[in-house]
Amino acid sequence: MYRYIKGIVTQINPQHIVVENNGVGYLVLSPVPYQYKIGEETTVVTYLHVREDIFQLYGFKDEETLNLFLKLISVSGIGPKSAMSIVAFDDTNKIIAAIETSDAKYLTKFPGIGMKSAQQIILDLKGKLVNDELDMQLLSDNSKDVAAALEALGYNKKEIAKSLKHVNFDQDLNKALKEALAILLK
Template identity: 35%
Template sequence: MIGRIQGVLLENKAPDLLIDVNGIGYEVQAPLSTAFALPKVGEKVVLITHLAVREDAHVLYGFATENERMLFRTLVKISGVGPKLALAILSGMETQRFVQSIQDQDPAALTKIPGVGKKTAERLIVEMKDKLNALGSAGAMLMSPFGDLTPAEDRVDHLQDAESALIALGYKPALAAKAIAKVAADGMTSEEIIRNALKSM
């Protein structure tokens, strides 16, 4: 298993990253919370990773925090939740808020995440609650703060980044642009725009 990767960020086209490690370019999939917390292209990055081995591919997933990876690994063990949906969940809702929604048994909050319907939300509440209890103290860590994750500064175009990210999550370009125009304000980071746009949909 590859549990950690350190190298130079070559591309950041959330959720797709390309990281150079001693001359080898690793393609990494990351949630938006991680992608927008990374430094600028050309700078060094360190990610906690999870390697998923399938018959047709080996896919590397990267996370800024152990909490994100822990939640990702817990989610993919749930029936009907694959890595793609797990990334969408991490991208659409902060770890603390997601766990709180599970504890509060609030399917309405979960259905705001792209790709999560009513039945999936109900299944997440039932199965995640059991899994969080089984994790014990480790599960309690998921309620701790993310830490000071600051989105990369001086983005050429925060609005364009946010729109591209929403499209990558499965939204149609017109809907993504409309949602962003509705919530965007001066001084907002790409991540803030994305989260507010997701809430407004």
Template identity: 40%
Template structure:
């Protein structure tokens, strides 16, 4: 098992990063490769999960060990593969996610792409009580999880609208994290500010 990769961050692609380790380029698939933008052309250490099946071997990378741990738990859920787990990690606040699982809030869970009611119930069935041993959930996360649910829907709607205007996933991955830091939750405002950033880029 390859636990981490340490080397020179040589490139950032739409769905992965390339890390050069003594002349060997390792492609590492990430939920949002652009979170590593500030480390481009610098030495970096990325926590990884080496996914091996009969017909495929993939290295998945994470911002930190918490993300990696949640990924391993998500792919243990029936109906969720690595791509589905990455889609959840791409827009999740970990404490809010854990809180939603503990509350059995399937409405929050179905706000993630590819997660229907059946999968949401399976997540709750398989993970409830198993994440709080690692992730602490503060009292205010109960309220925040509700806000996160609304925000996830708003950002999903905004991204779909921007894609309809012709913007690519690569372009959106550059601006959406910036807007999330500003705690913008209204769909129209997200679109308006995103367009402003996209025009500047």
């Protein structure tokens, strides 16, 4: 409903900020409210969460964080509170990389996310957070090495990206490379 609010930050609290726009103060729940400064004009990218008993406005510094938040709340068992704790805790690229490389252990470090929730996040979001193009910045060291090896063997980036989506990088590098090759040779 509200895509963004542009205004002056008038209050900062541990879980929210207040952004004044045309005489109206909007209470905006923020993953990292202290990134804003009182008196500063800012644009907050927002999401209005509506339940039968409450309307909550969530705000983010950029579209990328908002998009990750929206994807996370689409996962069964992950609500706005859990999604906020995830996006507040770490860089969005690291979170996306953990999901794309099936790193459930990494995801369990976030408050309120156990192994079952982490696996559900991976199951629901793996392959949906990045384009089919190979984005080397999002990949872990093991997946970068596997991607480089596959590229040296003559595979194009699109083929590599598709195969890496299905490889488990928790295993050692040789096994991961064999798994990627098996996928490509099917």
